[in-house]
Amino acid sequence: MHKRMPFTPLIRAIGLVGFGEFANRQGLNPVEMLQRASIPQDILRRQDGILSYRRFSGLLELCARCSGNPLFGLQFGLHQGVDVFGELFYLIRNARTVGDALAELRASYSLYFNDAEIGLDIEDGRARLSYSPNERDVPGxxxxxxxxxxxGLQLMRTLAGSGWQPRAIRLRHLPLQDESHYLQALGLIPTFGARCSETEFDSSDLSLPLSSANETLHRLIADHMSRIERLAADELPSYVRQLLRHLLPSGRATIEKIADCLAIHPRTLQHWLAQEGTSFQRLLDETRQEMAGQCLADPSISMAQMSGLLGYSNPSGFNRAFNRWFGMSPLEWQRKHGIKRQPRLLRIGRSGAEH
Incomplete structure (x- = not known):
């Protein structure tokens, strides 16, 4: 059994929800900040996109420095609140109790983020909700x-009531600004230099019922989310496929671009993929084959549109690749599978124009 490679943590782009608005409030140009942090600005428009944790932490550090606000990250988190959880929040809020909701958070966190472990420890009538990053020495x-x-504070206030207040907040680092600013933002002064970052509260809060609980809705959402790909730390080929699906339509699905998204060198990416028994070219071909099958199943998509979605500059390149994969043309594949092409005029009528 081969040893797994070390891997850079990733987060879904939903981790940047509200960034544009908040950056503007801080006197920053959000597009400029993203560019300086080597993050594509279009990532704000696709929340299921994937982002390097190192790029994300670097962005917050850059924004704190450029805005002159050392508590940029803290205030950004307070601004985001439960919006950062996306669909996951609908699962959480339909649990029976606060404790059940936090258990759902821990179990489903890796659907969106693999940057940290979320802990929930109970001892002597106290509960501790902790955040332990997998990479502890990156800037930001x-x-x-x-x-x-x-x-986390906004989540607890949403679940347990707007007046909810923890017994204590602990942070691993030293204060980034005078402690009075923390008191103003949080309603209490954290303990600094702690073993891990955590929020402590009465364990009895875990038993508080959620007024929004709906068992049927909870089951439906849980079933839906069970089909979402997790960001598990040992699934590099899965990450690359996800990134390819996002980048292919823009024509930027190169190994250099994928490696840049992961904040690693292209040679490192090739080496790690080889350890996993695959290669970038193989993953590119497999992803294109999968997407081609999905596109061909829809007779309203033209060959020109299809080749563009798969990252080809023209249909002839797509046709050659398709013949190599399946030993037949795309049109022959559709005929074989009983898929009838729609007349060109009908396609134009539906979309307004055929690209």
Whole structure:
């Protein structure tokens, strides 16, 4: 059994929800900040996109420095609140109790993020909700931990009531600003230099019932989310496929671009993929084959549109590749599978124009 490679943590782009608005409030140009942090600006428009944790932490550090606000991360987390959980929040809020909701968070966290472990420990009538990053020495990690603190506080206030207040908040780092600013933002002064970043509260809060609980809806959402690909730390080929699906339509699905999204060198990416028994070219071909099958099943998509979605500059390139994969043309594949092409005029009528 081969040894798994070390791997850079990733998060879904939903981790940047509300960034544009908040950056503007801080006197920053969000597009400029994203560019300087080597993050594509279009990532704000696709929340299921994938983003390197190192790029994310670097972005928060850059924003804190450029805005002159050391508590940028903390205030950003408070601004985001439960919006950062996306669909996951609908699962959480339909649990029976606060404790059940936090258990759902821990179990489903890796659907969106693999940057940290979420812990929930109960001892002597106290509960501790913790955030432990998998990479602890990257620039900006203190900003991310404070952001997570703000998000966790807003989550608990959403679940347990707007007046909810923890017994204590602990942070691993030293204060980033005078402690009075923390008091203003959080309603209490955290303990700094702690073993891990955590929020402590009465364990009895875990038994609080949720007024929004709906068992049927909870079951439906849980079933839906069970089909979402997790960001598990040992599934590099899965990450690459997800990134390819997002980048192919823009024609930017190169190994250099994928490696840049993961904040690693292209040679490192090739080496890690080889350890997993695959290669970038193989994953590119497999992803294109999968997407081609999905596109061909829809007779309203033209060959020109299809080749563009798969990252080809013209239909002839797509046709050659398809013949190599399946030993037949795309049109022959459709005929074989009983899929009838729609007349060109009908396609134009539906979409307004055929590209």
């Amino acid at each position: 990690v203190s900003q991310v931990e404070e952001s997570s603190c703000g998000i």
